[in-house]
Amino acid sequence: MTNKIIEALMAKYQADKLAAVANLQNYFNNPVAVGEHPDIITECDKLVKQISEAEGNAQTLKMAIESSQPKK
Secondary structure (H helix, E strand, O other), X not given: OHHHHHXXXXXXXXXXXXXXHHHHHHHHHOHHHOOOOOOHHHHHHXXXXXXXXXXXXXXXXXXXXXHHOOOO
């Protein structure tokens, strides 16, 4: 059961990161198509923070797993 929880968390962080990257690429490649967000810089900043948070969460989870394993 624990492995499934870990797998689900890692999948969530990966999906969060991929969604933010896709949206950020859309802003970079089609800035005119995003008319509802007049402040593109702020929106891109939010996406960069989402990417960073997802990566950080995955890294923190990996460290937590490693620290919970018995020392050899």
